[in-house]
Amino acid sequence: MDKLINDFSFGLFIWQIVLFVLLLFLLRKFAWKPILNAVNDREEGIKTALASAEEAKKEMQNVTADSEKLLKEARAERESMLKEAREIKNKMIADSKEQAKTEGDKMIKQAQAAIESEKKAAVADIKNQVAELSIEIAEKVIKEQLSNKDKQLKLVDDMLGDIKLN
Amino acid sequence: MRITFLFKFLLTAALFLGNNTFAKETDSEPAKDTKAEIKEYIEHHLQDSHDFNLFSNTDENGEVHHYGFPLPVILWDDGLKVFSSSEFHHGETVAEVDGSHYKLYHSKIYKTDANGTISYDEEHHPTNVRPLDFSITKSVVMMLVTGLLLIWLFSSLAKSYSKNGAIPKGAGRFFEPIVLYIRDDIAIANIGEKKYKRYMPFLLTVFFFIWFLNMFGLTPLGVNVTGNIAVTTALAVIVFLITNFTGTKDYWKHIFDPLGDGMPWFGKMIIYIILVPIEILGLFIKPFALLIRLYANMTAGHVVLMSLIGLIFIFKSWVGGPLSFGLSFAISMIELLVALLQAYIFTMLAALYFGFASEEHDHNDEPELAHL
Structure with a gap:
């Protein structure tokens, strides 16, 4: 310890303090600050670059996903539109078929009804005419037959004979 | 990088190991046995020095030659005293500056009289005054x-x-x-x-x-x-x-x-x-x-x-x-x-x-x- 204290050189101590402090300030100004700033900037740069790359990747994925989704949607829409069109077509055909059928049926019915009524009318007309004719004939016959007594008697006899037969 | 570094290191080590000429140094003091000489040399090396000594050798006549360069000595002793360390002649002579005398003793500067007398206490420590030494030393x-x-x-x-x-x-x-x-x-x-x-x-x-x-x-x-x-x-x-x-x-x-x-x-x-x-x-x-x-x-x-x-x-x-x-x-x-x-x-x-x-x-x- 005695030797240590004896070895201690005050001048060297002062020189060391002065030189070291000077060195510290010079290095701080000309070396450490620029170096540490440059390194920090670089690290920040790397960090932001990595982050933006990640961002871009994500965005890219989003875009791809979006376009895929859009494509899918468009495809689905096309499909549905086609399907709808087909349905509409089918429905239209079916509808018109149906309509035609009902219309036809209706017309047939009407025609039938008309025919029926015509027929009825015709039959009634014929019946009337037949009745009139028969009456006329009968009138004529009776007029003819009842022009003499014999014939009137004979008729009565015939008629009575018919009734007997029945 | 590593290879050149290793190479430099080997070179350094080789140079360092080559500096055994250092150990041949003898001071003005009388011849001592090798062990004491080495011990003194090591002690000298560990201390700061007032001149930049690269190596020294002793020729056939027993004269010591030092190779290196002197450094400025700056003392504060009733005023600033600046002179070259070559004036000490590696501790062999007394340096005289503005009427004051200084002597280098075991790498330290002491104020002495014109003859460079150094007085010691019982523990063989110099009792001379040591001026404040702000020299540009080797360190x-x-x-x-x-x-x-x-x-x-x-x-x-x-x-x-x-x-x-x-x-x-x-x-x-x-x-x-x-x-x-x-x-x-x-x-x-x-x-x-x-x-x-x-x-x-x-x-x-x-x-x-x-x-x-x-x-x-x-x-x-x-x-x-x-x-x-x-x-x-x-x-x-x-x-x-x-x-x-x-x-x-x-x-x-x-x-x-x-x-x-x-x-x-x-x-x-x-x-x-x-x-x-x-x-x-x-x-x-x-x-x-x-x-x-x-x-x-x-x-x-x-x-x-x-x-x-x-x-x-x-x-x-x-x-x-x-x-x-x-x-x-x-x-x-x-x-x-x-x-x-x-x-x-x-x-x-x-x-x-x-x-x-x-x-x-x-x-x-x-x-x-x-x-x-």
């Missing part, structure tokens, strides 16, 4: 060189960032990971994301300063700056000042009221008579441990390494040479690691202390790592 030169090297290296690294779009080039590729390591694993890990920034310049400077000086210590230049107690003390004082000037309210509360509301005041009084002085002592022990650790590690490394080299001259046989070469080579490898490790430990512990000082939450459950 100061090395600190200046290291400082300039650091400024050049790291300001060019800073510039290369702005030039190359934040990509390091050349040496920056080697140093940038270290800077980032200090930031992420030392500063942020110990101080926290919020406050680490203000301590970063100090941590980076102290790390590279210590590391580079440690590495210079392993070169054949023969410098031992970080193994100098004055240097490590200065560093520790700076750590101490930063720690306590940036201390938060919680930090001081932890020192003067460590138990907080956990105990009634009369209970605390009894404990605090012991606890508070310990905490206050701890304030000083922490940086003191830093300065001693660095000093002791670097000095020990140098002593071991130089002693192993000294073995060559003691064994003087064909076994001793290669053996001590191999051993000192192995120790050089370890010292290379120690150079980095001690810089790391100093920085790490400084960051830890800063972390304690700038903490702002409840301290009661903190781990007691401070007394490492």
Whole structure:
């Protein structure tokens, strides 16, 4: 310890303090600050670059996903539109078929009804005419037959004979 | 990078091991046996020096030649005295400046009379007056060189960032990971994301300063700056000042009221008579441990390494040479690691202390790592 204290050189101590402090300030100004700033900037740069790359990747994925989704949607829409069109077509055909059928049926019915009524009318007309004719004939016959007594008697006899037969 | 680094390291180690000519140095004192000579040489090496001596040798006539260059001596002794250290002639002559006489004795400057007489007390310590010595010594030169090297290296690294779009080039590729390591694993890990920034310049400077000086210590230049107690003390004082000037309210509360509301005041009084002085002592022990650790590690490394080299001259046989070469080579490898490790430990512990000082939450459950 005695030797240590004896070895201690005050001048060297002062020189060391002065030189070291000077060195510290010079290095701080000309070396450490620029170096540490440059390194920090670089690290920040790397960090932001990595982050933006990640961002871009994500965005890219989003875009791809979006376009895929859009494509899918468009495809689905096309499909549905086609399907709808087909349905509409089918429905239209079916509808018109149906309509035609009902219309036809209706017309047939009407025609039938008309025919029926015509027929009825015709039959009634014929019946009337037949009745009139028969009456006329009968009138004529009776007029003819009842022009003499014999014939009137004979008729009565015939008629009575018919009734007997029945 | 690794291969060239290894190559440089091997070269350094080889050069260092080649500096055994150092051990041949003899001072003006009479011839001694080899062991004492080596011991003295090592002691001399560990100390700061007033001239930059690269190597010395003794010629056939027993005359010592020193190769190197002198450094300015700056003394404060009733006024500023500046002269070249060559006037001491490596301690052999008395330097006369403005009517005062100075002599170099064991790397220290003493005021003497014109004949350079040094008087001793009973413990053989010189009793002469020691003027305040602010000389540009070998250590100061090395600190200046290291400082300039650091400024050049790291300001060019800073510039290369702005030039190359934040990509390091050349040496920056080697140093940038270290800077980032200090930031992420030392500063942020110990101080926290919020406050680490203000301590970063100090941590980076102290790390590279210590590391580079440690590495210079392993070169054949023969410098031992970080193994100098004055240097490590200065560093520790700076750590101490930063720690306590940036201390938060919680930090001081932890020192003067460590138990907080956990105990009634009369209970605390009894404990605090012991606890508070310990905490206050701890304030000083922490940086003191830093300065001693660095000093002791670097000095020990140098002593071991130089002693192993000294073995060559003691064994003087064909076994001793290669053996001590191999051993000192192995120790050089370890010292290379120690150079980095001690810089790391100093920085790490400084960051830890800063972390304690700038903490702002409840301290009661903190781990007691401070007394490492």
